[in-house]
Amino acid sequence: MTESNIKSIADILAAHPLFAGLDPEITDLLGGCAKNEHFSDGDYLFKADGPADTFYLVRSGDVALELRMPGRGRLTVQTVPAGHVAGASWILPPYRWRFDARAVGTVRATGIDATCLRNKCDANPSMGYQVMQRFLPIVAERLQSTRLRLIDLYAPPADVGRAL
Amino acid sequence: MDHAVVIPPEGLDDLIGILKTQGYQVWGARESDGALGLGPISSSSDLPRGRIESAEAGTVRLVDGPRDAIFDHTLPMQGLKRVVYPAQERLYVTGPDLAVKEEPVDAPPMAVIGVRSCDLAALDTLTTVFEGGPFIDRRYSQRRDALLLVAVNCMRPAATCFCASMNTGPRAESGFDLALDEVMDDGRHVFIVTAGSARGRKILDALSGQPASEADLAAALEGTRSCAEAQHRQMPAGAEDLLKRNYEHPHWAAVADRCLSCANCTMVCPTCFCGTVEDRSSLDGATAERWRRWDSCFGLEFSYLHGGSVRTETASRYRQWATHKLAHWHDQFGTSGCVGCGRCIGWCPVGIDITAEVAALAAQETSGTTADD
Amino acid sequence: MLPRPFKLRARRPELADTVTLELAAVDGQPLGFAPGQFTMLYVHGVGEIAISISGDPADSNSLIQTIRGVGAVSEALCSLPEGQMVGVRGPLGTAWPVERAVGKHLMVVAGGLGLAPTRPIIYWALANRDRLKSIDIVYGTRSPDQILYPQQLLGWSTTDDARVGVTVDRAGQDWTGRVGLVTDLVPTMLRDPAETVAMVCGPEIMMRFTAQALADAGVPQTDIHLSLERNMKCGIGWCGHCQLGPHLICRDGPVFPYPEVRDLMTVWEL
Numbered sequence: 027m028t029e030s031n032i033k034s035i036a037d038i039l040a041a042h043p044l045f046a047g048l049d050p051e052i053t054d055l056l057g058g059c060a061k062n063e064h065f066s067d068g069d070y071l072f073k074a075d076g077p078a079d080t081f082y083l084v085r086s087g088d089v090a091l092e093l094r095m096p097g098r099g100r101l102t103v104q105t106v107p108a109g110h111v112a113g114a115s116w117i118l119p120p121y122r123w124r125f126d127a128r129a130v131g132t133v134r135a136t137g138i139d140a141t142c143l144r145n146k147c148d149a150n151p152s153m154g155y156q157v158m159q160r161f162l163p164i165v166a167e168r169l170q171s172t173r174l175r176l177i178d179l180y181a182p183p184a185d186v187g188r189a190l
Numbered sequence: 191m192d193h194a195v196v197i198p199p200e201g202l203d204d205l206i207g208i209l210k211t212q213g214y215q216v217w218g219a220r221e222s223d224g225a226l227g228l229g230p231i232s233s234s235s236d237l238p239r240g241r242i243e244s245a246e247a248g249t250v251r252l253v254d255g256p257r258d259a260i261f262d263h264t265l266p267m268q269g270l271k272r273v274v275y276p277a278q279e280r281l282y283v284t285g286p287d288l289a290v291k292e293e294p295v296d297a298p299p300m301a302v303i304g305v306r307s308c309d310l311a312a313l314d315t316l317t318t319v320f321e322g323g324p325f326i327d328r329r330y331s332q333r334r335d336a337l338l339l340v341a342v343n344c345m346r347p348a349a350t351c352f353c354a355s356m357n358t359g360p361r362a363e364s365g366f367d368l369a370l371d372e373v374m375d376d377g378r379h380v381f382i383v384t385a386g387s388a389r390g391r392k393i394l395d396a397l398s399g400q401p402a403s404e405a406d407l408a409a410a411l412e413g414t415r416s417c418a419e420a421q422h423r424q425m426p427a428g429a430e431d432l433l434k435r436n437y438e439h440p441h442w443a444a445v446a447d448r449c450l451s452c453a454n455c456t457m458v459c460p461t462c463f464c465g466t467v468e469d470r471s472s473l474d475g476a477t478a479e480r481w482r483r484w485d486s487c488f489g490l491e492f493s494y495l496h497g498g499s500v501r502t503e504t505a506s507r508y509r510q511w512a513t514h515k516l517a518h519w520h521d522q523f524g525t526s527g528c529v530g531c532g533r534c535i536g537w538c539p540v541g542i543d544i545t546a547e548v549a550a551l552a553a554q555e556t557s558g559t560t561a562d563d
Numbered sequence: 564m565l566p567r568p569f570k571l572r573a574r575r576p577e578l579a580d581t582v583t584l585e586l587a588a589v590d591g592q593p594l595g596f597a598p599g600q601f602t603m604l605y606v607h608g609v610g611e612i613a614i615s616i617s618g619d620p621a622d623s624n625s626l627i628q629t630i631r632g633v634g635a636v637s638e639a640l641c642s643l644p645e646g647q648m649v650g651v652r653g654p655l656g657t658a659w660p661v662e663r664a665v666g667k668h669l670m671v672v673a674g675g676l677g678l679a680p681t682r683p684i685i686y687w688a689l690a691n692r693d694r695l696k697s698i699d700i701v702y703g704t705r706s707p708d709q710i711l712y713p714q715q716l717l718g719w720s721t722t723d724d725a726r727v728g729v730t731v732d733r734a735g736q737d738w739t740g741r742v743g744l745v746t747d748l749v750p751t752m753l754r755d756p757a758e759t760v761a762m763v764c765g766p767e768i769m770m771r772f773t774a775q776a777l778a779d780a781g782v783p784q785t786d787i788h789l790s791l792e793r794n795m796k797c798g799i800g801w802c803g804h805c806q807l808g809p810h811l812i813c814r815d816g817p818v819f820p821y822p823e824v825r826d827l828m829t830v831w832e833l
Contacts, residue, residue, distance in 0.1 A: 088741060090742070098735065098736060099735070099736030100736050101733075101734065101735065101736060102734055102738065102741075102742040103733075103742060104742055104743050104747075105730065105740075105741035105742050105743050105747075107741070107747070107748070107751045108751060109750075109751055110751075130739070167747075170772075171743060171744040171746065171747050174744050174746075174768065174769075174772065175732040175733065175743075175744055177768075178705065178732070179674075179675075179766045179768050179769055180674060180675035180676075180704055180705040180709065180732070180765075180766060180769075181705065182580060182631060182633055183496050183497025183498075183633050183634075184497070184633065281565075282565060284566075284607060284650070285607065286607045286608075286647070286648060287568065287648055288566065288568035288569075288589075288605075288607065288648040288649070288650050289568065290565050290566060290568075290650070292565060319801065320801060323799075323800040323801075323814060324799070324800065324814065325564060325799040325800060325801070327801060437830045437833060438830065438831070463801070463803060464802060464803035464804065465796070465797070465801065465802045465803070466796045466802060466804070467611065467796050467797060467802070468610070469608060469609060469610050469611075471607075471608035475607075475608050478607050478608040480605075480611075485796075485802070485803075485804070487803065492794070492804060493793070493794050493804070494794050495792065495793060495794050496633065497633070500793065500794075500832055500833075501832045502832065503832060505832075506831065506832035506833070510806070510833075513808075514803075514806065517809070518806065518808060518809040520809075521809035521810075522809060522811060
């Protein structure tokens, strides 16, 4: 893992769909909380129950959000592809991860220090609002995707309503 | 009208005689079980002379009319639909080898006396449905081509009629072979006969009658004019766009509170064409027959798809019927599907009036309310 | 319109409840079709249903139909022994407008069994690869055991001619692929939305959300096409069963440009 200087991280952040179009001062500020990381296939970006102190903008590769269930092994609940964000539990207390996040293949991601970001948002509410404005649609989309998967929309008629 | 001829009431039996000689089965309106139906007639005395409908929302009764006219009644319960599109028919028979034996169409020449302009318009639209698309229903064509139509221009409406507002009557303009105007004035009772086709003209020429005078023609036109004026029901203008704007309007639920989804309206409607096909096989499975029969969008299973129906509620089914008839028909077939015959109003057991429902929807849209009176 | 006798030449199980039938006309006349069209298949003594053709339009010597057994007729078709006869009426309906993709990026988005009516597009696209800018196949289904034509998806993904993205709604521990709704995958695979023609088929909700996701990403709505279905009895515009608003699905569809059906799809019980 190499640390790039803050300005080029800011460029990377500005280019990411989540932060595209933000004021340059804000992406500079964010850059101060961010660093580039590289994961190999099978590496964990974070683990369930761990402190939600770094979340990731996935730049290339896929990240699988997983749960381990006794007797059922490791289940992927959502794949986060490139251009998306892995990790939302940093926003709200108790700031602990609900799921494991595992690299599928090689993953390059920009890790953002959540504590650093939360402090900066507290200090600069305008920046905080803009960051939240970017983040909320991601969470909403994830919720929509989950809801649509819950209704089992591919179920053949005989299976509709059967306990999943 | 060019070349109109005046005949006395007895001339009708001459006409029937000519038609029979030419090989036509002759049909007309007949009274049976308190209602009017289309059936074979042997002479004009089989027609419901002096009888008229007392029709209102939810009720149709035959009563004695104010005068001894032959055609003051209006419509048989079902029009020509049953003749050109049987309620059920066998299409083919097949075995496991799929060697299909098509059922021939039995369509002897048939002359129908007393067809009203609304029913002619309905026949036109059925022809568009079955012959105007990429696939032509030749069974329909054979039955339609076997018809010779003697129209009667209505001189009085039933209370449920609204053909004037649908531009389908009361005067028949085309689609007939012969047309009759029954004129009773100054103690005289005559029929003014005109032709609408080449073969109609030949029959006209064979009838013995006097050429119609200007006064005769004026009397005929006055008859249909006053018939139109006497219609107090009308379909509000702009129904097509109104319905397309209001798929989600709460009014549909209000109608559904009354509608029994009994499908009477679709059975008596002369333009409703929805049907279904089904298999009937022998017990040993050796032969299967494919039958086609009428169906109704009011049926719950009509829209069945993937384990459930699309239209589960009466409200959506009533909306489907009304919107198809008055709006989507334009997109599909280029005209309104309603000909203003009013049968649905009379034959609905709870008296739902399609003209009143459209008017209610229009009023609520304008006022922004959702309350029904 | 009378059914033509076809013989069941071969049957191939695809999923637990889904079978592909290879049918051949008894009179030897091939049934030529355009991608997206369907036939009415008749089983003696049981009935008739509408099934989209899922074979290669350039090879009409056999009629290929993939069928899921969900009712009396479809189950009869799925369990029909080889050598038995099936009645066929068709081809019927409108076709995927594949020529609109020439010179552009073609994206096929299929959900569940929707890969069957879209497979003819893929055959056409691969045969016309040099006329297209790119081919992307995006497929989503319920779970890994429900993936249709898995060998073909694998084959397409390993050629240079097409890119394939597969995702499932949920999976067990043996699945190492993507998990998520197919609409999650679509934006990540779009190359140049303004120059993309998309063809979408699957459950109606999936098509609605996918079309919306494509439109939100910048694909022109007139370049998004869906294949709809409704109850069909005659398949030829006479019985009135298959209406969606003003459209007769059997005659004006089943393939529609998104703007023609977008508002109709959100009206309750239309």
